[in-house]
Amino acid sequence: MKRTLLKLFTLSALAVSGLFSTQANAAEPLSVVASFSILGDLVLVVGGDRVKVTTLAGPDADAHEFTPSPAHAKAVLGAKLFVVNGLSFEPWAQKLARSAGYKGETVVASKGVQPRQMAAEAGHAHAETDPHAWQNPLSVVQYVRNIAAGLAKVDPGGAAIYQTNAEAYAKQLKDFDAQAKAQFDAIAPAKRKVITSHDAFGYLAARYGITMLAPEGVSTDSEPSAKHVAQLIRQIKREKIKAVFVEAMSNPKLISQLSKDAGLNGGVTLYSDALSEASGPAPTYMKMMRHNLTQLVAGMQQN
Numbered sequence: 001m002k003r004t005l006l007k008l009f010t011l012s013a014l015a016v017s018g019l020f021s022t023q024a025n026a027a028e029p030l031s032v033v034a035s036f037s038i039l040g041d042l043v044l045v046v047g048g049d050r051v052k053v054t055t056l057a058g059p060d061a062d063a064h065e066f067t068p069s070p071a072h073a074k075a076v077l078g079a080k081l082f083v084v085n086g087l088s089f090e091p092w093a094q095k096l097a098r099s100a101g102y103k104g105e106t107v108v109a110s111k112g113v114q115p116r117q118m119a120a121e122a123g124h125a126h127a128e129t130d131p132h133a134w135q136n137p138l139s140v141v142q143y144v145r146n147i148a149a150g151l152a153k154v155d156p157g158g159a160a161i162y163q164t165n166a167e168a169y170a171k172q173l174k175d176f177d178a179q180a181k182a183q184f185d186a187i188a189p190a191k192r193k194v195i196t197s198h199d200a201f202g203y204l205a206a207r208y209g210i211t212m213l214a215p216e217g218v219s220t221d222s223e224p225s226a227k228h229v230a231q232l233i234r235q236i237k238r239e240k241i242k243a244v245f246v247e248a249m250s251n252p253k254l255i256s257q258l259s260k261d262a263g264l265n266g267g268v269t270l271y272s273d274a275l276s277e278a279s280g281p282a283p284t285y286m287k288m289m290r291h292n293l294t295q296l297v298a299g300m301q302q303n
């Protein structure tokens with residue numbers, strides 16, 4: 001009789017302690033801050049329900065020129081991991097971490113990616129590093145591996161899960177790349193030409209043999225001159241460009257002007273530096289890439 005009681009008691013104590021540890025896990029996911037929306041999505045892909053992600057520059061926000069709020073500083077200070085793109089994309093993010101007194105781990109998601117130089121612009125003596133490496137899906141394989149390694153460092157218990165998630169996603173990225181390559185390869189190189197309002201697709205262009213013509217340089221705040229626009233219109237006619245694309249956050253007025261003056265079909269939105277809101281066409285990185293692929297291929301195939 002005594003033994004049975006003892007056994008029961010032990011079992012229930014175990015059950016209680018098991019319950020507590022489950023609750024502790026569920027109640028305290030790892031707090032991660034990502035500098036902008038695309039990284040926020042990637043962290044969630046790799047971390048799953050073990051992480052709680054706070055994104056600083058959110059959907060449709062310009063992460064080049066972002067002004068963090070005191071609430072953002074507080075989020076960074078409370079984080080176990082801070083994930084940034086690097087390649088000088090978001091200098092405000094590292095500044096924010098410093099001023100907030102953040103002492104935790106930082107992942108530079110683009111680490112190990114072969115950086116591409118942007119063409120030197122008028123007035124610039126030297127070429128600059130292009131920060132938009134995520135526009136090549138094969139680079140994002142490296143991104144998610146870096147994120148998995150960073151998460152494992154602060155949460156070793158989840159290392160196997162993070163690695164599994166990253167590798168499953170890497171396979172999706174490679175499948176998407178093969179599909180995109182086949183679709184662009186089916187279009188004559190002379191038709192693989194695109195005008196965009198912000199020079200953010202260099203990595204995509206390099207990967208799939210697309211010529212990108214931009215009225216602006218890499219910075220989203222510069223206004224092109226009338227002379228530059230006239231020059232571009234001559235170029236559009238000479239190159240027989242059929243479609244122009246407006247980026248979600250950039251200068252739609254300029255592009256509609258170009259469409260009007262050069263008689264183009266235009267005004268379709270591509271997403272480059274930010275995801276859309278959940279109700280939009282690009283609420284995740286994969287959806288963004290599929291959306292852009294569909295729009296680009298359709299635009300190039302116009303007669």
Ligand SMILES: [Zn+2]
Nearest residue numbers: 064132200273
């Ligand atoms: Zn950009």
